[in-house]
Amino acid sequence: xxxxxxxxxxxxxxxxxxxxxxxxxxxxxxxxxxxxxxxxxxxxxxxxxxxxxxxxxxxxxxxxxxxxxxxxxxxxxxxxxxxxxxxxxxxxxxxxxxxxxxxxxxxxxxxxxxxxxxxxxxx
Amino acid sequence: xxxxxxxxxxxxxxxxxxxxxxxxxxxxxxxxxxxxxxxxxxxxxxxxxxxxxxxxxxxxxxxxxxxxxxxxxxxxxxxxxxxxxxxxxxxxxxxxxxxxxxxxxxxxxxxxxxxxxxxxxxx
DNA sequence: TCCAACCCTGCCGCCAATGGCAAGGTCAAG
DNA sequence: CTTGACCTTGCCATTGGCGGCAGGGTTGGA
Numbered sequence: 001x002x003x004x005x006x007x008x009x010x011x012x013x014x015x016x017x018x019x020x021x022x023x024x025x026x027x028x029x030x031x032x033x034x035x036x037x038x039x040x041x042x043x044x045x046x047x048x049x050x051x052x053x054x055x056x057x058x059x060x061x062x063x064x065x066x067x068x069x070x071x072x073x074x075x076x077x078x079x080x081x082x083x084x085x086x087x088x089x090x091x092x093x094x095x096x097x098x099x100x101x102x103x104x105x106x107x108x109x110x111x112x113x114x115x116x117x118x119x120x121x122x123x
Numbered sequence: 124x125x126x127x128x129x130x131x132x133x134x135x136x137x138x139x140x141x142x143x144x145x146x147x148x149x150x151x152x153x154x155x156x157x158x159x160x161x162x163x164x165x166x167x168x169x170x171x172x173x174x175x176x177x178x179x180x181x182x183x184x185x186x187x188x189x190x191x192x193x194x195x196x197x198x199x200x201x202x203x204x205x206x207x208x209x210x211x212x213x214x215x216x217x218x219x220x221x222x223x224x225x226x227x228x229x230x231x232x233x234x235x236x237x238x239x240x241x242x243x244x245x246x
Numbered sequence: 247t248c249c250a251a252c253c254c255t256g257c258c259g260c261c262a263a264t265g266g267c268a269a270g271g272t273c274a275a276g
Numbered sequence: 277c278t279t280g281a282c283c284t285t286g287c288c289a290t291t292g293g294c295g296g297c298a299g300g301g302t303t304g305g306a
Contacts, residue, residue, distance in 0.1 A: 002253075015293095015294065015295065019294060033253080034254060036254090054222060096223060097227060100223075104220060125283075126283075127283080136264080136265080138263095156271080157271080158272085158283055248306095249305090250306105252301105252302080254301070256298090259294105259295080259297100261293100263291100264291105265289080267287090267288085267289100268285100268287090268288105272282080273280100274281090275279090276278090
């Protein structure tokens with residue numbers, strides 16, 4: 001499977017895939033002409049990477065999940081150390097979520113106060 | 124109040140304050156020697172800006188709140204249009220939170236599966 | 247034969263929010 | 277007068293996740 005196919009299959013760009021490889025998240029063999037050659041597994045792997053990225057993790061965060069990127073993330077069994085680090089990331093995530101949720105709530109409250117003036121110029 | 128004082132009072136650096144000014148989030152007069160001169164209000168304003176930033180908003184997001192940055196965010200009454208846009212941001216925020224929460228949950232689930240092997244090499 | 251569609255490497259650009267440095271001006275104290 | 281703490285502008289560096297281009301190679305088909 002060449003890079004274009006993998007890109008198409010995963011929704012990533014070839015550029016992004018090379019980038020993932022460069023940062024060590026995926027790997028490939030090369031065919032005689034120098035083209036990257038990917039295993040079928042790569043599809044799942046890249047899918048998982050993109051899933052984590054889409055959720056706000058960084059490539060560096062994702063690195064932590066290397067051991068379990070090839071299967072279903074939800075049922076993954078990962079290497080011990082990886083999971084330890086993952087726990088830290090979990091805390092970070094929780095922190096981010098909490099902070100953003102707090103802002104969201106405040107913003108929502110502010111909007112509520114504003115939400116019922118008598119004459120509204122819009123709509 | 125000069126930039127150093129404001130920086131000290133808010134926990135921001137002078138560099139950051141100039142940046143906020145450059146992007147239009149705060150303003151200042153100048154004294155005869157060219158130094159920036161800030162009003163007392165600036166403390167609250169910068170505090171609010173940093174609060175929003177800390178919660179994961181961008182400076183651009185913060186711009187939306189310009190009308191209510193000088194008071195308590197929780198009880199703020201903002202200009203109509205500003206609040207409209209704010210609603211959109213709210214949706215964005217909710218999206219981000221939801222995405223990150225989802226990952227968090229999956230990660231947590233993965234950790235749970237892993238959390239009770241018989242012999243673990245680490246402590 | 248020659249084009250089009252792929253692939254390669256390498257490097258510069260971009261956004262965001264500063265940090266950091268250079269190369270100054272200003273001001274109060276000693 | 278000098279020192280040192282403050283201030284000024286301006287521009288380059290950084291991190292992250294690519295986009296995009298240049299300048300190539302290769303392959304398949306009309």
